[in-house]
Amino acid sequence: MKRILFVAGEGLPYIKSGGLADVVGSLPSALVKIGYEVNVVLPLYKSIIEKHLPRFKLVGTFNLDVAQMHYPVRVFSETKEDITYFFIEHQGFFERDTLYGHGDDGERFAFFSHAVLRMMYEFNDFYDIIHAHDWHTGMIPILGKTIYSSLSKKFSRIKYVYTIHNLAFQGNFSAELLSSHLGLPYYFYENGELQFYNGISYMKAGILFSEKVTTVSNTYAHEILTEAYGENMQHVLRSREHDLWGIVNGIDMNENNPATDPLLPYPYDLNDMSGKLKNKMALQEQLGLRVAPDVCLVGMVSRLSWQKGVNLIIDKMRDIMGLDIQLVVLGTGEAQYEYDLHQSELAYRRRMVFYGGYSNEIAHKIY
Incomplete structure (x- = not known):
């Protein structure tokens, strides 16, 4: 049985800021169903600690000593549905x-x-494939193929898949990180493999050092090769064009089935839609909106960034709220957008709600 390790900066059912978390939350389950062994590793964020830590098991500890980093590392775990x-x-x-x-x-x-790679070495727990996601984990393939392959030949047998969820966020940093925190020789900058303008790019590293590169749709896979949508990374992507695949993100029909969703107070299906209106009114009451069955309730669950067009909504908020509607926005992101949405909520009390942060419960009710 092939073993796959997903490595990401976020993932459901524990933490979410955008669509990356949805994929990390649903794709492993789909792979398990067709016979793969799949595990996931995430940072232990503050909100995960507050909500979930009492259930977790302490797997082990080790010291991470690389470049200027000298840290003790604790690893926790929880098993859900295999x-x-x-x-x-x-x-x-x-x-x-x-x-x-x-x-x-x-x-x-x-x-x-x-820490992810060192964890594998310390616990002697290796995988056939490491699936890295977005810029946060883009350095894992090159670290695995250089520093860690010298520690164990088992690293040399690992294949890497790198998925681009959002090309605009590339993890571009000073080249000083090569020596200070990554522990990589400077020639990776000098030979151009990690160099991106005047610094280094974690995303570029993921693209160049993985066996396969995927993105969230076949259309997007073609678009990001162009000047218009390539975000200055198109030349790098073109060099890997034959290893670039578009795989469409899909909806998790078990997680998002209104007939069985435990987060909805009133289940419904195609044969009986009455629960849909009841859920709407329950959400209005929960969020402090005027309970009005006939008013159109518009919902948005999104990362708050220019790329999502949040600025267009804010710029036209007066016109939007001039209509006979209610508006609910759930998400986090750029500070200015969060501030503007808070101000809109104050201006349109009981008609507009901004839920800053992420709540899986509220998200399901909005959907």
């Missing part, structure tokens, strides 16, 4: 109110990448 989820602890790096957007993100995910 998938074991591992969590890498670092209080200073991960116990924060937000997942990304910090000035030391390069250092944080250099640590995470090293």
